[in-house]
Amino acid sequence: xxxxxxxxxxxxxxxxxxxxxxxxxxxxxxxxxxxxxxxxxxxxxxxxxxxxxxxxxxxxxxxxxxxxxxxxxxxxxxxxxxxxxxxxxxxxxxxxxxxxxxxxxxxxxxxxxxxxxxxxxxxxxxxxxxxxxxxxxxxxxxxxxxxxxxxxxxxxxxxxxxxxxxxxxxxxxxxxxxxxxxxxxxxxxxxxxxxxxxxx
Amino acid sequence: xxxxxxxxxxxxxxxxxxxxxxxxxxxxxxxxxxxxxxxxxxxxxxxxxxxxxxxxxxxxxxxxxxxxxxxxxxxxxxxxxxxxxxxxxxxxxxxxxxxxxxxxxxxxxxxxxxxxxxxxxxxxxxxxxxxxxxxxxxxxxxxxxxxxxxxxxxxxxxxxxxxxxxxxxxxxxxxxxxxxxxxxxxxxxxxxxxxxxxxx
Numbered sequence: 001x002x003x004x005x006x007x008x009x010x011x012x013x014x015x016x017x018x019x020x021x022x023x024x025x026x027x028x029x030x031x032x033x034x035x036x037x038x039x040x041x042x043x044x045x046x047x048x049x050x051x052x053x054x055x056x057x058x059x060x061x062x063x064x065x066x067x068x069x070x071x072x073x074x075x076x077x078x079x080x081x082x083x084x085x086x087x088x089x090x091x092x093x094x095x096x097x098x099x100x101x102x103x104x105x106x107x108x109x110x111x112x113x114x115x116x117x118x119x120x121x122x123x124x125x126x127x128x129x130x131x132x133x134x135x136x137x138x139x140x141x142x143x144x145x146x147x148x149x150x151x152x153x154x155x156x157x158x159x160x161x162x163x164x165x166x167x168x169x170x171x172x173x174x175x176x177x178x179x180x181x182x183x184x185x186x187x188x189x190x191x192x193x194x195x196x197x198x199x200x
Numbered sequence: 201x202x203x204x205x206x207x208x209x210x211x212x213x214x215x216x217x218x219x220x221x222x223x224x225x226x227x228x229x230x231x232x233x234x235x236x237x238x239x240x241x242x243x244x245x246x247x248x249x250x251x252x253x254x255x256x257x258x259x260x261x262x263x264x265x266x267x268x269x270x271x272x273x274x275x276x277x278x279x280x281x282x283x284x285x286x287x288x289x290x291x292x293x294x295x296x297x298x299x300x301x302x303x304x305x306x307x308x309x310x311x312x313x314x315x316x317x318x319x320x321x322x323x324x325x326x327x328x329x330x331x332x333x334x335x336x337x338x339x340x341x342x343x344x345x346x347x348x349x350x351x352x353x354x355x356x357x358x359x360x361x362x363x364x365x366x367x368x369x370x371x372x373x374x375x376x377x378x379x380x381x382x383x384x385x386x387x388x389x390x391x392x393x394x395x396x397x398x399x400x
Contacts, residue, residue: 026316028228112312114373116226125374132378152386158378159387162366167358169365173314174325178332178358186352187359190391 011049014039015063018056027057027109058123061110065127068096072134082142083192086160090188093164094181097171108172128165132157148192156191163187211249214239215263218256227257227309258323261310265327268296272334282342283392286360290388293364294381297371308372328365332357348392356391363387 017039021030032053036046050056071092079085114124135157142148163184171180217239221230232253236246250256271292279285314324335357342348363384371380 026312029316108308108311108315111308111369111373112226115308116229121373125377128370128374129377151390154378155383155386156390158367158370158380158383159363159390162370162383162387163359163363164366165369166362166364166366169311169369170328170358170362173311173321174328177325177329178354180358183355183358183362186355187362187391190351190356190359191387 007049010041010045014041014046014049015056015060018053019060022057022060022109027053027113054117054119057110057113058120061120061123069127069130069134076138081145081147082138083147085138086142086188086192087185090181090185093167093184097168097175097180107168128161131161131164135160142192160188160191163191207249210241210245214241214246214249215256215260218253219260222257222260222309227253227313254317254319257310257313258320261320261323269327269330269334272331276338281345281347282338283347285338286342286388286392287385290381290385293367293384297368297375297380307368328361331361331364335360342392360388360391363391 014035018030018035021035021038024030025034030053032043032046035053035056036043039046050059072089075088075092076082076085079088110120110124114121132154136153139148139151139156139160140153143150143153167180167184167187170177214235218230218235221235221238224230225234230253232243232246235253235256236243239246250259272289275288275292276282276285279288310320310324314321332354336353339348339351339356339360340353343350343353367380367384367387370377
């Protein structure tokens, strides 16, 4: 295997192991030493790939968010209307909740760190703002094309993202407490009711 | 002042100081010693009131939640219809977001701790479940009385609570990013659209 590929693989390995450590013991409860031990790697090798634990943490966050955003854009590009696209996105949320399991719980660690570390805070709020802007644009288009009822796009996008964030959080805390995929779908259907009534 | 009243006052004082400490430095970053120092109180006095830091933390959580629930019940009792009650509750959320400020940020500390401490976890999910049950009941009544469109009450309540949780979280992280009170109102209006259209 060429050295560059091996380097990439060990970088991926560190990210994966660190994700598990953060999920199990939290950000504060996870040291670089512990990550190295479980990744069977020296500290020197770790710092070759990441300047700090925080840098690694931010990369985990950004990867997850970029992946989500990529899926959103793909759905939006393929859906016949904005309303139909939004409903398909709820299926994606359901899939995320089912697949990601324990990994997702580092989401709460990001929040907790965001309050104390400005770099994490910026990295954490940026995607919320990006998602609100993305949905505001979609909703404005949906109102123009007539698949959504007239509504303030910024405020409606804020409500939509809030619904998603709230579902994510509760599903992490209380996965068995409700059918969270179904809650998301119902919420989005209610938010875009004009469409489900017209059968589009 | 009678001793009992003085005891109650010093207990309140500890709770207030601890809330500030948790908000500033997180749960893990706050020790009993620090709380005692800032409350100008001995450790003996602290442990006279609370068996542990966790017990104090849970009391803060429960007080906040009981206060919210009391307000919800009062609004529900006075509102002419379920739909009208839900809209008035959004005003209450707006008030909470404006008033509580820094104190609210311990909300994220509760979440972070909930993942690791079973006692905190139980105390944290119980109110979400209680609120979902409370709103499910309200929504079922709203459908019966005709102020809400027919909908599955459990799922709709899940969506409503998720909207609230998502707004709370984003307003904590990014208070200036949107008019969160207005986002809540828009979201609830969209969720209960039948009512705002009929002008009830």
